[in-house]
Amino acid sequence: MRTIDHLIAGHSGGGAARQNDVFDPNTGKVQAKVQLGTQAELDKAVAAAQAAQPGWAATNPQRRARVMFKFKELVEANMEELAHLLSSEHGKVIADARGDVQRGLDVIEFACGIPHALKGEYTQGAGPGIDVYSMRQPIGIGAGITPFNFPAMIPMWMFGVAIAVGNAFILKPSERDPSVPVRLAELFLEAGAPEGILQVVQGDKEMVDAILDHPAIGAVSFVGSSDIAHYVYRRGVAAGKRVQAMGGAKNHGIVMPDADLDQVVQDLSGAAFGSAGERCMALPVVVPVGEETADRLREKLIPAIESLRVGVSTDAEAHYGPVVNAAHKERVENWIQKGVDEGAELVVDGRGFQLQGHEEGFFIGPSLFDRVTTDMESYREEIFGPVLQIVRAPDFESALRLPSEHQYGNGVAIFTRNGHAAREFAHRVNVGMVGINVPIPVPVAYHSFGGWKRSAFGDVNQHGPEGVRFWTKVKTITQRWPDGAGDLPRGSEDGAAARIQDAFVIPTMG
Incomplete structure (x- = not known):
């Protein structure tokens, strides 16, 4: 071995x-x-x-x-x-x-x-x-x-x-x-x-x-x-x-009534379930604003989630593969049961998933919860698996408070066509990294990555x-040269000229 x-x-x-x-x-x-x-x-x-x-x-x-x-x-x-x-x-x-x-x-x-x-x-x-x-x-x-x-x-x-x-x-x-x-x-x-x-x-x-x-x-x-x-x-x-x-993290995606829901569903499919949800910048909580928005989003999410392909890691057609080990699989499934026990509505249950020929693999199907509330432990803590939770918000201010008041503050996203709403959200939300119609707002390499609160x-x-x-570490030097300190030594004019010439020769940098 x-x-x-x-x-x-x-x-x-x-x-x-x-x-x-x-x-x-x-x-x-x-x-x-x-x-x-x-x-x-x-x-x-x-x-x-x-x-x-x-x-x-x-x-x-x-x-x-x-x-x-x-x-x-x-x-x-x-x-x-x-x-x-x-x-x-x-x-x-x-x-x-x-x-x-x-x-x-x-x-x-x-x-x-x-x-x-x-x-x-x-x-x-x-x-x-x-x-x-x-x-x-x-x-x-x-x-x-x-x-x-x-x-x-x-x-x-x-x-x-x-x-x-x-x-x-x-x-x-x-x-x-x-x-x-x-x-x-x-x-x-x-x-x-x-x-x-x-x-x-x-x-x-x-x-x-x-x-x-x-x-x-x-x-x-x-x-x-x-x-x-x-x-x-x-x-x-x-x-x-x-x-x-x-x-850790518990990143939220705020969905405004004017959002392009087809695009949101496509984004959530990757952001919530990609890499089996084992990402600190995954998007495991979606917050539709208004009951109508929530109902329309849920209706579109269910078939999209049920069509996700779970496969071995070498399957080019698979959307995601297994979780890392048996202990983590058990942990994620326990969180799903915890959500059920707390009264959340389990719309799609990914437990018990088995892949033919790989029955002993560490696979978990995608799960979707609706009507999750902020007093639930399964909402407060990081699940770190292929589980998406819907937390309904009646209005913009309520939606803004959810990520702002959560113990984690790694990333957050808002989906909207309204520039004023997006600007207001980005300025006021108490989270370190913000995406505007970007589901996983990991900064490019020449910016910096980091969250707030218990995320960092x-x-x-x-x-x-x-x-x-x-x-x-920074070292700061304050210097003063007394008058005459830089005078050339006495000598022939030719020697002084040579020394001045030498001072202007560009050194080899290679």
């Missing part, structure tokens, strides 16, 4: 005291074992990072960018291998797996422009003969703790910017689907990065705690559930680290300009 190792100082292998099963979600069978590392493996990775990082930070930004360019080319050349590997462990269909890789590559493309992003500020004449300027310098060693649902995108969101600005990076991926992060690190070495600049340590909570406590790691980025995000934030900050910890802990968002700020 295949064993998935760490990648430390450019080499695979490590301690094997404990292992974790890696399943094929399509069959329910164990397909590999992943090593679960300890403090010893982390110490080796930190030592390698400490050896490599100073030289990497001293490398000029253009050269670092060339490594990012080469890495981008290698990932593109190996796209199909990565997508199939990702799909085999996560369960998302191949098209979604390619999208997972591509959205990570978008941030790598941003990181290719790091020389521009690192430019500081300059003020001439801030005082008599005084100039002030700033520079951004790397933290040193950064770490990323990433979830199972995007095993390519989220690691690249983190290490792309962190490494481009001059840090070394230690990645702890999910033990549920750990192969793709290792393959990405191998490609990064092939692109020309020094050993020790990008390393992968496998593990569970023991490794997470070791990362949070290690004194040599200066910054930690995390994506996962809100309770664990809060834990990571508190423990990391207590250890003196800079921490960004992204948590820390003050700086992921990737884009915020990512540059998170992975660097």
